[in-house]
Amino acid sequence: MYKQFYSGMDLTELPLFALVLFIMVFLGVCAWVFGVRRGKDFDALANMPLAEREGGHE
Numbered sequence: 142m143y144k145q146f147y148s149g150m151d152l153t154e155l156p157l158f159a160l161v162l163f164i165m166v167f168l169g170v171c172a173w174v175f176g177v178r179r180g181k182d183f184d185a186l187a188n189m190p191l192a193e194r195e196g197g198h199e
Contacts, residue, residue: 173179
């Protein structure tokens with residue numbers, strides 16, 4: 142079925158290239174999100190609900 146679908150196509154490597162590109166982008170985003178240097182940002186955001194509000198409003 143794969144060969145039949147792509148038989149008239151000149152760029153038979155295009156689906157493989159798109160898959161590799163998608164995997165590289167996905168892994169790059171995962172590394173950026175879960176990177177070590179972003180730990181401080183996550184800690185600050187996690188403590189926001191527990192922080193006292195300024196101005197005396199409750």
